[in-house]
Amino acid sequence: MSRLQDIARELDVSVSLVSKVLNGRLGTTGANPKTVRAIERAAQKLHYRKHSSAAALATGRQNVVGLFLHSIGVEGSGVSEAIVRGVSAALAARGQRLMLQYFLGADEFRAACPEVGRHAMDGLIVGGVHHHELVPELAQVQDAGIPVVTIHDQPLAGEALPNVGSDQVAVGRIATEHLIALGCRRIAHVKVDSHRASGYHQALSAAGLPARPELFHVARRYDARSAEEALAAFDAAGAAFDGIVAQSDQQAAAVVSVLLRRGVRVPDQVKVIGVDDSPFCEFFPVRLSSVSNEHFARGRRAVEMLMDRLAGRPVASVQELPVLRPRESTIGDASEGGRGAGEPAGAPPA
């Protein structure tokens, strides 16, 4: 690898001319086409590579974006990876580099934070479980001139931290509306997130269906066990159901597993839907319907917003719409008659 100086010497021109040519910064006047070509050829020949640190030092621009990811998503949901890939793809398309850092709690975040201040990145994207306690740190990062965009369900701190959200009320509503449209009348819910639960209630109420407390189980986690506990609770209450809106695909998977073991037919007798459109939904014995939070797209969006901020354009939080992914666990096998009729409009599949 060589420096600008090497190619300048080779052609007996000045370093700055080489710099201008190679960066297309020739101003209005332009340069001698011959020397331009000569410089370009020499650069090629000498395998010239810009020293990014030197350029960064001179310009104050790193062409690096940080992605701090608070571990998110139950095992196998692929949520983290979807965000990373979305951000990665969008940055690559812009010639920006991605600096990735996972963190578990506020402490780990703080430990990683100095790195941010080090002029090591132009901007920062923070994703995953939101931590209100981190708002001050993030504000400080922004005060240091490093814009931040978050990927949380909802904005953390108003417009100070632009966010790429996803409407969790809609998640619950879309899932529930889907089951209602398919004819379910006694729909159970495993509540973890209250926004999703409220979407569930909204949909019931909009359809004139009663909210049955005995079909509403409050869980603390998104894992399979919590779904099993929910089923046990419904049993204990002697409550029958013809549909279940879970709050994760892992819960949905657990529900389907238990039902199958009991000889209950899914979706004929009970329809089941989860959240996050995890990869395994596609090859579960009964392919699992789900509501996607569109993490890949949101990662991409976050990059766009960050670039806007870096370009000085004003940016406001956005709220992406979740997307219904109907599969076998609600609409049955495609070969048995295709997608369920009476699909509610609004949330297009894939």
Place this chain on the structure above:
Amino acid sequence: MSRLQDIARELDVSVSLVSKVLNGRLGTTGANPKTVRAIERAAQKLHYRKHSSAAALATGRQNVVGLFLHSIGVEGSGVSEAIVRGVSAALAARGQRLMLQYFLGADEFRAACPEVGRHAMDGLIVGGVHHHELVPELAQVQDAGIPVVTIHDQPLAGEALPNVGSDQVAVGRIATEHLIALGCRRIAHVKVDSHRASGYHQALSAAGLPARPELFHVARRYDARSAEEALAAFDAAGAAFDGIVAQSDQQAAAVVSVLLRRGVRVPDQVKVIGVDDSPFCEFFPVRLSSVSNEHFARGRRAVEMLMDRLAGRPVASVQELPVLRPRESTIGDASEGGRGAGEPAGAPPA
């Protein structure tokens, strides 16, 4: 954020002294403890952050490691994410930053390659599907003084590119031995990778079992469909089996799904095992046994090896041993009597 100069001015000392103190480079003589403390306090007060580009320019060290990941693993296997997390954790523990880049083919790799030469990173880890065509590019990167470590099943180019491998023959062998130890005598195999297939044959032969061609299906992909085709082929041949060694968890999942639908009891009548210990193995209706390729650990290992190379220590390729993760699909429900007796020694679970 402030520069060394700011704190030097604050205390009326020289920039270089501040630099030495803050970096612990005081030589043998040391410095006045008072000024040392004063400098440290001032650094704290002024929120001093080293400008990493400037430091990199001066020292030639970036404290950045690149991770180039060729998309790997069937959907939901979590393989890519495991590698990223392993690398990330190891780097974080060493104060190194992680620069991540996904690529799909050789072209995308080449497109990303210039970034490497740009003195943007101290070393490079390449993981995922191996591409022989990339060897020249990687050699060039190394010639430019940037050491490379790969994470592939087996080394790409001898010791020129140190590799963190995983013994794929052992994968097939361990899986097959496991089924044999559990009493299976007619074990089918879905072949994709030939090393794994050869491990399958080794295990059969070591146990004195015949290799039955009618129970050996050659597939092209690791996906669910290829497993379904395998089952169809076994049916067509009228070949009965009491165990199946698949080459991915997705294949294993598909096998179990089909068998359950047919009313075949897993693992009582047929035992099934896959590869990669995907997250969903844990919450499949019949929890799936698998052989792990230990991607997280290998990511960590790759970082260690890279650090060794950067420190000038000689490094050789290693081959990690796959690990058996027995679950319900081979040993049955734990509550029904625990782990299968006669477990072969050698491959410890988790």
Place this chain on the structure above:
DNA sequence: CTGTTAGCGCGTTCAT
């Protein structure tokens, strides 16, 4: 159209 000059912030001699 091209060259000169002056930094960017830090680390490292070498003096003092």
Place this chain on the structure above:
DNA sequence: ATGAACGCGCTAACAG
């Protein structure tokens, strides 16, 4: 025990 001076490789004014 401390400081002055230089250079890392590049960009950006400003001259010519």
